[in-house]
Amino acid sequence: MKKDNILEVNNLKVSFKTHSGEVQAVRGVSFDLKKGETLAIVGESGSGKSVTTKALMGLLPQPHGFVKEGSILFDDKDITKMKDKNMQAIRGKEMAMIFQDPMTSLNPTMKVGTQIMEGLLKHQKLGKEEAKKKAIELMNLVQIPNPESRMKQYPHQFSGGMRQRVVIAMALACNPRILIADEPTTALDVTIQAQILELMKDIQKKVETSIIFITHDLGVVANVADRVAVMYAGKIVEIGTTDEVFYNPKHPYTWGLLGSMPTLESDEEELFAIPGTPPDLIAPPQGDAFAARNKFALEIDFVEQPPMFKVSDTHYAATWLLHENAPKVEPPESVKKRIESMDHSEGATR
Amino acid sequence: MSQEKLLEIKNLKQHFKLGRNNVVKAVDGLTFDIYKGETFGLVGESGCGKSTTGRSIIRLYNSTDGEVLFKGENVQGKKNKTELKKFNRQMQMIFQDPYSSLNPRMTVMDIIAEGIDIHGLAKNAEERKAKVYELLETVGLNKEHANRYPHEFSGGQRQRLGIARALAVDPEFIIADEPISALDVSIQAQVVNLMKQLQKEKGLTYLFIAHDLSMVKYISDRIGVMYFGKLVELADAEELYKNPVHPYTRSLLSAIPLPDPIYERNRKRIVYDPSQHDTSEEPEFREISPRHWVLCTSKEFEEYKKEKQNTVTN
Numbered sequence: 001m002k003k004d005n006i007l008e009v010n011n012l013k014v015s016f017k018t019h020s021g022e023v024q025a026v027r028g029v030s031f032d033l034k035k036g037e038t039l040a041i042v043g044e045s046g047s048g049k050s051v052t053t054k055a056l057m058g059l060l061p062q063p064h065g066f067v068k069e070g071s072i073l074f075d076d077k078d079i080t081k082m083k084d085k086n087m088q089a090i091r092g093k094e095m096a097m098i099f100q101d102p103m104t105s106l107n108p109t110m111k112v113g114t115q116i117m118e119g120l121l122k123h124q125k126l127g128k129e130e131a132k133k134k135a136i137e138l139m140n141l142v143q144i145p146n147p148e149s150r151m152k153q154y155p156h157q158f159s160g161g162m163r164q165r166v167v168i169a170m171a172l173a174c175n176p177r178i179l180i181a182d183e184p185t186t187a188l189d190v191t192i193q194a195q196i197l198e199l200m201k202d203i204q205k206k207v208e209t210s211i212i213f214i215t216h217d218l219g220v221v222a223n224v225a226d227r228v229a230v231m232y233a234g235k236i237v238e239i240g241t242t243d244e245v246f247y248n249p250k251h252p253y254t255w256g257l258l259g260s261m262p263t264l265e266s267d268e269e270e271l272f273a274i275p276g277t278p279p280d281l282i283a284p285p286q287g288d289a290f291a292a293r294n295k296f297a298l299e300i301d302f303v304e305q306p307p308m309f310k311v312s313d314t315h316y317a318a319t320w321l322l323h324e325n326a327p328k329v330e331p332p333e334s335v336k337k338r339i340e341s342m343d344h345s346e347g348a349t350r
Numbered sequence: 351m352s353q354e355k356l357l358e359i360k361n362l363k364q365h366f367k368l369g370r371n372n373v374v375k376a377v378d379g380l381t382f383d384i385y386k387g388e389t390f391g392l393v394g395e396s397g398c399g400k401s402t403t404g405r406s407i408i409r410l411y412n413s414t415d416g417e418v419l420f421k422g423e424n425v426q427g428k429k430n431k432t433e434l435k436k437f438n439r440q441m442q443m444i445f446q447d448p449y450s451s452l453n454p455r456m457t458v459m460d461i462i463a464e465g466i467d468i469h470g471l472a473k474n475a476e477e478r479k480a481k482v483y484e485l486l487e488t489v490g491l492n493k494e495h496a497n498r499y500p501h502e503f504s505g506g507q508r509q510r511l512g513i514a515r516a517l518a519v520d521p522e523f524i525i526a527d528e529p530i531s532a533l534d535v536s537i538q539a540q541v542v543n544l545m546k547q548l549q550k551e552k553g554l555t556y557l558f559i560a561h562d563l564s565m566v567k568y569i570s571d572r573i574g575v576m577y578f579g580k581l582v583e584l585a586d587a588e589e590l591y592k593n594p595v596h597p598y599t600r601s602l603l604s605a606i607p608l609p610d611p612i613y614e615r616n617r618k619r620i621v622y623d624p625s626q627h628d629t630s631e632e633p634e635f636r637e638i639s640p641r642h643w644v645l646c647t648s649k650e651f652e653e654y655k656k657e658k659q660n661t662v663t664n
Contacts, residue, residue: 044534160396189395189561194605194619216535219564219607223614242611260539261609262568270546271568273539277504342610 001073006177006210007033007056012070012080014048014055021282025051027234028070033178038204038211040221040242042257043231046278049214052231053180055080056212057097058087074178093123096171100183102163106155112166113151119173138169141206142199161192165199172203179204180212185220197223218261222246227314230254233279233289236308240315247339249331250309250317252296259335272334288320296321296329353385356523356555357407362416364399364406376402378579380416381635384523389549389556391570391587393563393602399579400559401446404525407557408443420523439469442516446528448508452500458511459496462486465519485514490544506537513544517552525557530565542569563606567591572641575599581635585642593661595644595654598622 001008014026026048033039041049054060055067058079072079074094079087099105107115113135120131132151139147142165155163164184171179181200185193201224204211213224221228222242229239230253238251249255259272276293279285285292291301298320300306309322321329330336364377376399384390392400406413409425417424425437442465445451452461462482463472472478483493489510500508509529516524526545530538542565548554560566566573567587574584575598583596594600601622607614627633631647638644638654646654 044536190563190605190607191395191601191622194607197607198619217607218535218609219614222609222611223607223617225611246609246611256536258609260536262564263608270543271539273543274536275540277506277537342613 001076002032004034005032006035006074008071008073009052009056010071010073012052012055012072013068014051014060015066015068016061017064017066018282024068024281024284025234026055027281027284029231029234029236030070031229031236031239033210033212036204036208036210037226038213038224040213040215040225040228041231042214042216042218042221042228044216044278046233046281047231048234049231050182053097053182053212053214056178057091057095057180058082058084059091059097089123092119092176093174094176095178095180096174096176098164098167098171098179098181098184101187102160102167103187105167106163108155111152111154112158116151116166116170116173119170123174134173135169138173139166141172141203142166142169144169160188161195164188164192164196168196168200168203172207172209175207176209178212179209180214182214183216184213186215186217193220200224218246218257230257233284234281235289235318237290237319238315238317240311240317244312244315247342248311248315249335250311250315250322251319252294252321253290254317255331255335256293258338259332263338263341272332288318298326353388355383356386356421357384357557358417358419358422359383359407360417360419362403362406362418363414364402364411365414375579377406377413380579380581382574382581382584384555384557385571386522386555387549387553388571389558389569391566391573392557392559392576393561393566393573394576395561395602398576400561400576401527403576404443404527404557404559408441408525409437410443435469439465439519440521441523441525442519442521444509444512444516444524444526444529447532448505448512449532451512452508454500457497457499458482458486461500461511462496462515462518465515469519471519481518485518488517488548489514490540504537505533506540509533509537509541510544513541513548517548520552521554523555523557525559527559528561529558531560531562538565545569563602564608575602580645581643582645583643584635589642593642593658595638595642595658596646597626598624 010030012026012029016023016025029052043049056072067080116135116138117131120126120134126134135151136147139151144150144162144165158166185196188196215221225242227241228245229236232253238245238254245254249258256274260274262271274293279289287303288301288306291297300320306318306320308316308318310316320326359380359382362377362380366374366376368374380403392403394400405411407418413426418426420440459482462485463478466472466478466481472481482496486493486495491507491510530541533541549556558566558569570587573587573590574581577598583599594603601620604620628647628649633645633647635643635645636651639658644654
């Protein structure tokens with residue numbers, strides 16, 4: 001493992017056995033996570049982003065979900081080959097997860113305080129009094145007012161935003177080195193979403209964890225991420241720093257994602273929509289999985305899968321358009337206009 | 351601009367009784383007009399009453415008080431069957447969740463033709479079939495889909511079925527209650543494009559209810575912002591985004607994350623504090639500049655107007 005990497009994923013393949021065949025949900029994903037950074041994984045539902053993180057946490061549904069190939073290195077140990085007992089020492093302690101729906105990820109029959117203390121008692125072997133003190137500290141950290149009285153309440157007495165704060169407090173209980181947030185704000189209103197995102201960024205500065213942030217909202221990505229990986233049909237099609245991916249996108253799928261979100265300034269008559277639907281992952285297409293929906297597709301796209309082409313030291317994209325023999329293709333007008341319209345010269349305000 | 355009013359909503363109220371001394375005023379005195387051929391966007395946080403408004407207008411709930419005039423005719427209150435039928439043909443709804451709004455035990459053919467059957471719009475089975483095929487084509491599906499069941503379709507396709515069903519009776523007005531929030535980003539754009547194209551072809555009027563402000567801005571001509579059962583601001587879409595006046599609208603706009611990293615890094619969020627208003631006076635809905643309405647007290651009204659003039663002269 002490289003020195004400043006906390007996690008390395010190499011050629012990870014995850015499949016599910018179903019009645020109609022083997023669903024290849026993740027088809028060879030490689031990335032690394034550096035200390036203290038936030039990596040966002042974006043993609044549509046079914047692109048494999050959640051399955052990837054489930055594999056990281058060792059939470060693939062048994063027995064039909066399994067890691068087919070590849071490795072996940074954490075502390076020089078391969079998580080995929082770990083026994084469940086050893087994994088339990090990592091899960092919740094070194095790596096913690098925030099789930100999408102705060103309505104269902106809390107136990108409705110347990111007091112909130114007890115749920116936050118659970119991890120502390122189990123992993124850190126704290127006494128009850130100590131755990132209680134720490135739980136109050138955590139609730140202060142995630143800015144829940146009156147923690148002493150609120151920890152005696154049940155989840156239904158909390159609003160959606162407050163519940164998500166409880167979930168974040170639970171995840172942070174054991175000072176995890178990696179925090180995986182699976183669409184943590186999708187179920188929340190925009191104003192509450194903004195609060196939770198600010199809170200997560202604050203906490204990250206204080207406790208220096210690395211965050212893997214899964215979302216399909218590119219606005220949220222621009223807000224929280226240092227680096228972005230764009231996933232499509234079980235593969236990473238583009239990865240780079242947030243600025244590189246947003247201001248210099250190379251993959252047609254990224255163009256499509258950016259183009260299909262209206263800007264607040266845009267007046268264009270029609271949104272740049274990606275036609276069609278994602279492919280069936282029981283029998284993925286032979287070539288580039290995006291080719292059928294891609295109006296820039298080359299002949300080779302239907303025959304052979306593109307490798308990752310290097311754009312810069314940190315920016316890679318899997319599209320044949322970057323091959324030296326490929327015709328020069330510019331992003332669609334609407335996407336180009338959008339990037340130009342992001343005027344960040346001094347004094348520009350919106 | 352002289353525009354024909356298609357729908358006039360006057361002091362609409364929808365209160366739910368949740369036991370003794372506990373009344374939820376989900377919609378509390380809404381008054382606005384919807385013009386023919388426009389898209390009226392209704393935004394607000396969950397629980398602000400925007401969906402209830404849509405459902406009360408189309409009579410899914412019996413409104414507590416107020417009138418809804420459709421082409422000058424009140425559609426609320428007691429109605430007999432023929433009156434209801436006539437009204438039901440003119441107003442249709444597209445629902446949020448394309449999974450629970452289609453009957454899983456009916457074929458696509460029967461789902462779409464249900465309205466046609468009820469209103470007797472097809473003379474025989476041939477014509478009924480032809481109509482359904484045509485509707486499927488209109489929404490970008492094809493006739494092979496007619497004999498399938500809803501579970502065989504993806505979310506985006508199901509929402510297209512929902513649209514085809516709404517279109518089946520040739521309505522003039524469609525209420526779309528968060529029609530895209532359950533869909534993926536790339537599919538959202540497809541459905542929005544389809545809705546826009548249908549509006550152009552058929553001259554439809556939409557009430558578009560959503561919480562995704564950037565999409566609402568894109569599709570709407572005028573936008574109303576709701577907060578706790580009341581409209582707090584109503585203006586043309588451009589105007590509302592360029593010159594929001596009510597502090598709640600400002601805080602809502604400042605919370606939208608944009609796909610622009612540098613902007614996001616420097617974003618300043620405005621927090622709305624309802625206690626900033628003077629509560630000694632009941633706020634009223636007033637027009638601070640042509641076509642731009644804000645809920646405010648008389649003192650705030652003067653301030654807003656002054657602010658407004660300053661921005662115009664600068």
